[in-house]
Structure formats: C-alpha cells, structure tokens
Amino acid sequence: MNRKIFIIHSSEIIRKGINTILRNYFNVEIVLLEKIEELKAFYELNGQEIIIIYENLSGKKPVNFKPLLDKNQINWIIFQNDKEMSDEPLPLCKFYITLATQARDIERMVSRCWDKSKKQPRTEENEELTIREKEVLQLVALGHSNKAIAEKLFISIHTVISHRKNITEKTGIKSISGLTVYAILNNLIDTETINPEDLI
Amino acid sequence: MNRKIFIIHSSEIIRKGINTILRNYFNVEIVLLEKIEELKAFYELNGQEIIIIYENLSGKKPVNFKPLLDKNQINWIIFQNDKEMSDEPLPLCKFYITLATQARDIERMVSRCWDKSKKQPRTEENEELTIREKEVLQLVALGHSNKAIAEKLFISIHTVISHRKNITEKTGIKSISGLTVYAILNNLIDTETINPEDLI
DNA sequence: AAAAAAATCCCTACATCTTGGGATTTTACA
DNA sequence: TGTAAAATCCCAAGATGTAGGGATTTTTTT
Numbered sequence: 001m002n003r004k005i006f007i008i009h010s011s012e013i014i015r016k017g018i019n020t021i022l023r024n025y026f027n028v029e030i031v032l033l034e035k036i037e038e039l040k041a042f043y044e045l046n047g048q049e050i051i052i053i054y055e056n057l058s059g060k061k062p063v064n065f066k067p068l069l070d071k072n073q074i075n076w077i078i079f080q081n082d083k084e085m086s087d088e089p090l091p092l093c094k095f096y097i098t099l100a101t102q103a104r105d106i107e108r109m110v111s112r113c114w115d116k117s118k119k120q121p122r123t124e125e126n127e128e129l130t131i132r133e134k135e136v137l138q139l140v141a142l143g144h145s146n147k148a149i150a151e152k153l154f155i156s157i158h159t160v161i162s163h164r165k166n167i168t169e170k171t172g173i174k175s176i177s178g179l180t181v182y183a184i185l186n187n188l189i190d191t192e193t194i195n196p197e198d199l200i
Numbered sequence: 201m202n203r204k205i206f207i208i209h210s211s212e213i214i215r216k217g218i219n220t221i222l223r224n225y226f227n228v229e230i231v232l233l234e235k236i237e238e239l240k241a242f243y244e245l246n247g248q249e250i251i252i253i254y255e256n257l258s259g260k261k262p263v264n265f266k267p268l269l270d271k272n273q274i275n276w277i278i279f280q281n282d283k284e285m286s287d288e289p290l291p292l293c294k295f296y297i298t299l300a301t302q303a304r305d306i307e308r309m310v311s312r313c314w315d316k317s318k319k320q321p322r323t324e325e326n327e328e329l330t331i332r333e334k335e336v337l338q339l340v341a342l343g344h345s346n347k348a349i350a351e352k353l354f355i356s357i358h359t360v361i362s363h364r365k366n367i368t369e370k371t372g373i374k375s376i377s378g379l380t381v382y383a384i385l386n387n388l389i390d391t392e393t394i395n396p397e398d399l400i
Numbered sequence: 401a402a403a404a405a406a407a408t409c410c411c412t413a414c415a416t417c418t419t420g421g422g423a424t425t426t427t428a429c430a
Numbered sequence: 431t432g433t434a435a436a437a438t439c440c441c442a443a444g445a446t447g448t449a450g451g452g453a454t455t456t457t458t459t460t
Contacts (some may be wrong), residue, residue, distance in 0.1 A: 009313030011299040013306075017217025031352075099211045106213075128405060143375030145446065158409050161447080166406095174448090177380040184384070330436060345416070358439050361417080366436095374418090 003028040005110065008036055008054035009079055018053060018079075021103040022110060051110055053097065055079040077109055129170060134188060136163040140176060141183035203228040205310070208236055208254035209279060218253060218279075221303040222310060244340055252276040253297065277309055297387070307331065329370060334388060336363040340376060341383035 005028055015032040018093045022030055033039065079097045097106060129137065132178065135139045146164065150157040166184075173179050183189045205228060209215045216231045220232055222230055233239065236254065254276065279297045329337065339349045346364065350357040373379050383389045 003328045011217075012302050013217035013221065013299065014213055015217070016220040016303070017211075017213035017215070020216040021219045036425075087361070095214070099213065102212050103216075132407060141377045143377045147446080155407085156409060158411085159407070164447090165449085168448090176376040176447095177343045180380040181376040181389075184381070192354070200390065332437060334422095347416080355437085356439055360439070360443085361419095362438075365416090365419085368418095 003049045004051075006033060006038070006039065006050060006052045006054075007031070008033045010034055010055060014055075014079070017098070018106060021106050026110060052076065053077045053079060053110075060125050114159045129167060133170070136160060136194050137167050137179060137183055138188045139162070140163065141168075141180040164197045204247045204251075205230045205232060206239065206250060206252045206254075207231070208233045208239070210234055210255060212247055214279070215253075218297070218306060221306050226307075226310065234285070253279060253310075255279040261373065304331070329367060333363050333367050335369070336360060337367050337379060338388045340367075341380040341389045 003026075005022060005026065007015050007018050007022075007030060009018070009124060012034075012059070015034075019030050019032055097109070135153065139152060144152065146157050146160045150160045167179070168174055171179070171182060173182055180189075186197055203226075205222060205226065207215050207218050207222075207230065209218070212234075215234075219230055219232055239252075255278075277297060297309070335353065336349055339352060344352065346357050346360045350360045352363055353360070367379070371379070371382060373382055382388075
C-alpha cells in the first residue's frame with residue numbers, strides 16, 4: 001500500500017525541519033503544504049496510508065480530516081506550540097509535536113502511527129550484486145545510457161536492461177541519482193577523483 | 201576567508217529547518233547548536249566571517265556575541281517568535297527570522313549580512329545557478345522525475361524542463377548521475393544523512 | 401552430471417526525458 | 431520607473447528508459 005506523509009504548517013522553517021528529520025527514517029513520499037486547503041489537490045489519493053502532521057497553534061480545535069480523505073487510512077499528528085496547548089482533548093490523535101520536540105521523538109511518533117498496521121519488512125535477503133551487475137551499475141553512475149553501456153561491455157542493450165532490472169530489484173533503488181549515491185557509498189565510483197563534468 | 205553559519209536554537213525542528221533552507225543557497229559550513237554555551241567549543245575560530253542565527257524567544261534581551269567571539273567578523277540574525285517581539289531595539293542586528301519566515305527571506309537576510317562586507321567578486325563568467333535552479337537540481341539529485349518535481353514545487357513540468365535546460369547549460373553536465381555528484385559536491389544533498397534507498 | 405546461479409538475449413506498450421524551438425509574467429535593482 | 435534577470439509556461443518529435451512478460455546459453459556449485 002502506498003504511504004505518504006503530509007506536513008501542513010504555515011512556517012516553512014518548521015515544514016522543512018520536520019521533513020529533514022523524517023526523510024532520514026522513512027522511505028515514503030513526504031508532501032509539504034502551507035495550508036490545509038492545499039490538501040484538496042490530493043483528493044484523488046484513495047486507498048492510501050497517510051500520516052498528516054499539521055499545526056494547531058493558538059489552541060484552536062483541530063480539523064478533522066476524516067471526511068476530507070475518507071477512503072484513506074489516515075493518522076494524524078498535531079503540531080502544537082508548547083505554550084498554547086488546547087484544553088479540550090484532541091480527537092483521534094495521540095501524538096503531539098512541539099517546538100522543542102527532538103528528531104527521535106518525531107520519528108517514534110510517526111513509527112507508532114504506522115506500527116499498528118505493519119512494520120516495513122525491510123527484506124535484508126542480502127541480495128549481493130553480481131560482478132556484472134556492479135559493472136553495469138558503475139557505468140550507470142558514471143552517466144552512461146543503456147545503449148552506451150551495451151557498447152562498452154560488448155553486450156546487447158537488452159542484457160543491460162535485464163541487469164538494471166535486477167539491480168533495481170536487489171537494491172530497491174529506482175532512480176539514477178539513488179543508484180549514483182549507492183555507487184559512491186559502495187566505492188564503485190569515487191567523487192574524489194571523478195569530476196562531475198566528466199560524467200557524460 | 202573562511203565563512204561559517206551558526207544556528208543556535210533549542211528546537212531541533214527549527215535548527216534543521218533553517219539548515220535545510222540555508223544549505224541550498226550557501227556553500228559554507230553550517231553548525232547547529234542547541235544552546236549558546238556550546239559556542240564555547242568554537243573559541244578557537246579566529247579571523248573568520250561568521251553569521252549567528254539564534255533564538256530570542258520570550259522577548260528577552262539578546263546576547264551580545266561581540267565579546268564572545270572578538271576576533272571574528274560576526275553578524276547575527278535573531279530568531280524571534282512572531283508574537284513575542286521585544287520592545288527594546290536589538291543591538292547591531294537588523295534581521296529577524298520569525299516562525300512564518302519563508303526560505304527566500306532567510307536567504308536574503310543571510311545574503312545581506314555578507315553583502316555589506318563584499319559583493320560577490322563575480323569570478324569569471326560566474327554561471328551561478330539561481331535559487332530555483334538549485335531547488336530543481338536538488339530534487340533531481342534526490343531522484344525525482346520532472347513530473348514529481350513540478351508537483352513538489354507547484355509549477356508546471358514545462359518550467360521544470362526549462363530549469364533543467366538551464367542547469368545543463370550552466371554546469372555542462374547532462375547526466376542525472378553527473379548532476380547528483382555535482383549536488384553532493386556542492387552540498388545540495390548530503391550523503392551522510394540521506395540514505396540512497398530514500399532516493400525515490 | 402544435475403541443479404542453481406549468472407549472464408545473455410528478445411518483445412511490446414507505455415512513460416519519461418531531451419532537444420530546440422518559442423512566449424509571457426514576476427521580481428530585483430539601479 | 432524602466433530594464434534585466436529570473437521564473438514561469440507551451441509545443442512537437444525523437445530518444446531513451448521502465449515494466450511486464452518471457453527464453454537460451456554459460457558458469458558455478460553441490
């Protein structure tokens with residue numbers, strides 16, 4: 001099931017702060033919105049698991065998202081300024097973020113919102129890349145097209161595509177930039193010696 | 201001259217939010233601190249150009265950093281909660297960040313802090329990327345498609361393509377992997393904190 | 401030698417990116 | 431307040447990549 005996190009807050013600083021914190025822990029799409037109204041643009045999101053983190057400064061009664069996104073499994077986390085806690089209990093929400101909240105607290109809150117359904121399996125079958133796959137990955141990270149890789153390795157483009165499919169499957173990384181970072185972290189290419197401008 | 205930005209704020213959310221915003225615009229070291237006392241660990245920093253962004257919530261009279269870091273050229277920007285503006289004028293500081301401050305405003309403030317010392321020498325035909333171009337480049341390096349970038353930035357895909365054309369022209373880098381390496385080397389993305397598996 | 405794993409090759413339909421043209425509106429600055 | 435730069439938007443054709451199926455031949459391993 002597709003998962004998303006919406007961060008709705010009027011302050012760009014806070015939006016980006018929470019985003020930075022969550023990005024490190026959760027491999028899901030995070031959408032930053034300034035106003036609740038912008039959620040309307042996502043009406044078509046049905047049947048998704050969603051966490052909404054939204055501000056409730058000045059102690060107002062918080063919005064109930066249920067009718068807004070009815071087909072989705074949603075949980076929400078309320079961002080509340082320390083000093084302005086509402087007196088009334090907040091509906092369907094057990095989690096609060098305050099200005100002072102630490103990264104690990106935020107991470108824990110989001111985790112709990114999802115934990116009840118299921119933890120990411122995180123298939124660590126340790127699917128090592130084969131030699132050929134590493135060669136292909138290296139060339140991908142060096143900026144070569146499938147066609148160019150085929151020529152360089154004296155194989156057909158179909159084979160290259162097959163290898164890339166396997167690489168994507170094993171690493172779980174789809175994007176070229178993700179693969180590039182992976183290649184750097186796994187010493188398949190070297191940012192010290194390689195000039196980005198050399199990367200065709 | 202070595203330049204640094206210190207962000208001092210008790211809230212991790214805000215520290216990381218400002219950091220995320222500034223990282224996109226300034227290729228300098230940014231240090232995040234929770235308390236002013238932690239600045240002491242940097243006493244040895246002499247003869248540097250420093251900007252300190254620190255919180256002054258609850259309208260207290262702000263700290264004067266001058267004696268603290270005397271040998272440095274320092275400027276500071278005060279983080280002030282909207283609702284709690286101090287009545288007395290703040291010394292030597294013309295810039296404020298509030299909760300509601302936008303990325304562009306923060307960037308401008310920091311720019312102005314440094315602008316007065318010296319205008320960018322405009323070395324060579326300094327084909328600097330614009331702010332928007334950097335934003336797009338960052339998202340490219342984070343693995344997003346043009347379409348996804350368009351949605352994320354609330355612009356049309358045509359605009360994204362335009363920006364990418366300009367980026368390619370200015371940097372001379374065509375491939376996504378090359379742009380990713382460029383982004384890493386220019387601190388637009390951070391391999392320390394970003395997991396390649398997060399790169400969609 | 402049989403089984404398993406790796407490497408090779410092929411296809412189609414569709415999605416996405418690139419290239420090479422534009423044009424208009426906003427914003428910054430002098 | 432006018433100008434330049436930045437940001438925005440649009441099109442079409444062709445290139446390239448992706449997703450989903452396969453299949454065959456080499457190597458390795460047991």
